Amino acid sequence: MATTVTSPEAEAAPAASAAQSPVRRWGPWGLGILALVAMLVLQSQLYVGQERTVAAIFMFVALAQGWNLIGGFTGYACFGQVVFFGIGGYFTAVAMVHWQVNFWTALVASGIVAALFGAVIGLPLLRLKGHYFAIATLGVAEGMREVVTNLPDLTGGGAGITIPTVGDQAPTAYLGNDGFYLLFLALAALSVLVGGLVSRNKFGFALRAINQDEDAAASMGINTTWAKVAAFSLSGFITGLVGATYAFQQAVIFPERLFSVDITVLMVVMVVIGGSGTVLGPLLGAVVLQFLSEYLRQNFTSAHTFILGVIIIIAVILIPQGAVNYFREARRTGEYSLLANVRRYRL
Amino acid sequence: MTPFLQAALYGLLQGGLLALIAVGFSLVWGVMNVVNLAHGSFVILGAYVGWEMNTKLGWDPFLAMFVSAAVLFALGYLIQRFVINLVINGPIFITLLLTFGLDLLIVQGMNIVFSGNYRSIHTGYASTGLDLGSVRVPVGRLLAFGVAVLLTVALVYLVSRTRVGTSIMATGMDRGAARLMGIRSRHVYALTFGIAAALAAVAGVMVGTVGTFSPAAAAGYTLLSFVIAVLGGLGNMYGALLGGLVIGLVDSLAGLYLPGTWVNALAFLVLVVVLIFRPSGLVGRAYYSARVEV
Numbered sequence A: 001m002a003t004t005v006t007s008p009e010a011e012a013a014p015a016a017s018a019a020q021s022p023v024r025r026w027g028p029w030g031l032g033i034l035a036l037v038a039m040l041v042l043q044s045q046l047y048v049g050q051e052r053t054v055a056a057i058f059m060f061v062a063l064a065q066g067w068n069l070i071g072g073f074t075g076y077a078c079f080g081q082v083v084f085f086g087i088g089g090y091f092t093a094v095a096m097v098h099w100q101v102n103f104w105t106a107l108v109a110s111g112i113v114a115a116l117f118g119a120v121i122g123l124p125l126l127r128l129k130g131h132y133f134a135i136a137t138l139g140v141a142e143g144m145r146e147v148v149t150n151l152p153d154l155t156g157g158g159a160g161i162t163i164p165t166v167g168d169q170a171p172t173a174y175l176g177n178d179g180f181y182l183l184f185l186a187l188a189a190l191s192v193l194v195g196g197l198v199s200r201n202k203f204g205f206a207l208r209a210i211n212q213d214e215d216a217a218a219s220m221g222i223n224t225t226w227a228k229v230a231a232f233s234l235s236g237f238i239t240g241l242v243g244a245t246y247a248f249q250q251a252v253i254f255p256e257r258l259f260s261v262d263i264t265v266l267m268v269v270m271v272v273i274g275g276s277g278t279v280l281g282p283l284l285g286a287v288v289l290q291f292l293s294e295y296l297r298q299n300f301t302s303a304h305t306f307i308l309g310v311i312i313i314i315a316v317i318l319i320p321q322g323a324v325n326y327f328r329e330a331r332r333t334g335e336y337s338l339l340a341n342v343r344r345y346r347l
Numbered sequence B: 001m002t003p004f005l006q007a008a009l010y011g012l013l014q015g016g017l018l019a020l021i022a023v024g025f026s027l028v029w030g031v032m033n034v035v036n037l038a039h040g041s042f043v044i045l046g047a048y049v050g051w052e053m054n055t056k057l058g059w060d061p062f063l064a065m066f067v068s069a070a071v072l073f074a075l076g077y078l079i080q081r082f083v084i085n086l087v088i089n090g091p092i093f094i095t096l097l098l099t100f101g102l103d104l105l106i107v108q109g110m111n112i113v114f115s116g117n118y119r120s121i122h123t124g125y126a127s128t129g130l131d132l133g134s135v136r137v138p139v140g141r142l143l144a145f146g147v148a149v150l151l152t153v154a155l156v157y158l159v160s161r162t163r164v165g166t167s168i169m170a171t172g173m174d175r176g177a178a179r180l181m182g183i184r185s186r187h188v189y190a191l192t193f194g195i196a197a198a199l200a201a202v203a204g205v206m207v208g209t210v211g212t213f214s215p216a217a218a219a220g221y222t223l224l225s226f227v228i229a230v231l232g233g234l235g236n237m238y239g240a241l242l243g244g245l246v247i248g249l250v251d252s253l254a255g256l257y258l259p260g261t262w263v264n265a266l267a268f269l270v271l272v273v274v275l276i277f278r279p280s281g282l283v284g285r286a287y288y289s290a291r292v293e294v
Helices: A002-006 A008-012 A014-019 A022-043 A048-073 A082-098 A103-125 A130-149 A176-200 A202-212 A214-219 A224-250 A261-274 A280-299 A304-318 A323-333 A338-345 B002-032 B039-057 B061-082 B092-114 B139-161 B163-173 B175-180 B185-210 B215-232 B237-257 B262-277
Strands: B129-132 B135-138
Touching (some): A022 A048, A048 A176, A103 B262, A130 A261, A176 A202, A280 A323, B039 B061, B139 B237
Antiparallel strands (some): B129 B135
16 A cells, blocks of 8 residues: 555565565455455345345454454454444434434444544553453443443333334435445445555554564554554444444344344454454454354254354364464465464463 | 341342352463353353252252262363363463353253253242341351352362462462472363362352352353452452452442442443452452463
8 A cells, every 4th residue: 555655664675565566465455346346246146134144244244354453453352342333323323313313424423432432441441451451341341231221211221222214203214125235335345444454554563563562562662552542443433333334224222232242252253263463364254154153043043053152162272363364374384284273372 | 227238138148159150260260361251151050950950859959069069070170171271372362262162052052951941949948038136038048158158268278278279379370380390280270170160060059049040141140250350359269259249239239229220330330440440459469460471
């Protein structure tokens, strides 16, 4: 990207960037556009049920990419990411029901509100490290769920809130399956684009440096506080947009569902199994895991989470660094053995 | 005054049980740096084993809890020895994910085998009460509280006074040095996880005796263990006891004076504030912070 050329990293290694072939440089963008076109063509071939399933995959692609910014690049294991999802969803619902705002305005506002929330709670929380950060964010998410549950006048409390989707009551008409397919696709594309830009940008290098060694990064002149809060806020923005869209798609939303720990855990599982800190990893992880989950749900109704649990355990033991990182390392070193992976982390 | 006393007493009794749930979780976290997301499912699994002994063989839950503890100890030992030990040197996400996978597997397994219905373990005396002046003490809860406190104290004795316990603590502080001293860390880690699972199982049987349980409740117990372990300081056994009592008391008293479920929001606010200002917990310094990473 143009921004990379002007960054200090590129100046330090001009030979490397000059030697980069056009295929390596522009290939990912070309593939991305091809995939986008393919998904648009695919839409006309799907039944209604399949369209919903694929839209759910897009949703998780966006969520996983959002979590990857803070959890993957920066290495801060956010276990309360769902708080942004819930805030986005509830802000949209409240704005549409109480203030008669149309959906598109509410959508953008939800993203901004979630990002601001991330900045405000990020400042104190991002000083915590490791498990402590994970638990503090989990606490924030659980606490926010309780707050939403206890404001029945505004949010409908535990009984939920209904967004009007038809008639004069509705600020924006329901988008329907086709509309939500396109919207979730757009969000997935946006999140991959953001991930790709961050990954190749100076900002992304700063985040990776923080992940490797925060003190060393600070001593190299990176404003670590700013970088961490910005990454947290950006990941909140994307997650908030997804939550807002999900709320409108569901029309009826409940605190239990919009602040469910399971959604956070799914994001983490997808990123880690795909390969954290990469752009392709969360994409791959979300597609494979959501597809697998849906396939198992349809074919093994009662045992599907059981089988999913077994698959996660095996995947974590055999490819602990995630599929994308595993293949990159294996190609570089010629070491394809999965047992070498096990040997690395076992006691 | 009487409602206050009654609520305080009830909160303390409940808090003892919560402490027993959290103490094993805290031990595993403190010694191995593993956050066991499957801890709540061990509690429920323990309750089911107790329930089976009670309904099929007619055993009293206070007898069945020994069987339940033994079964879960064996299961925990095997899980740590042959599964978690395979990834224990990885980054923190890895063990979190692994135990999340275990949790899915155990909870869904219980759903398939036992169905998702609410159950409870029946005894003739659990629902009777003692009258102490103006307050009433439910016998079942009092017994459960006694078991919880006794076991927590026994665990403290185990880790501070016995050979097995010192090797657990030594491994937690510096695994490399402990191995050089001839401690088999694979075995010690498995023992620690087994003990935690056994304690969870006993707590589960008690939960089943004084209330109801179902596979869906597992996640709630894991979350509670989180809160209590952090409040008490990780790996600090008395801290877990104190944290449990505090949460039980706050929960019960706030339930009396606050409308709705604001009390839960309050509990999480307390958790976040404690973490920000005192990450090593309420009680002293967590010994884990002195640990040398290997």
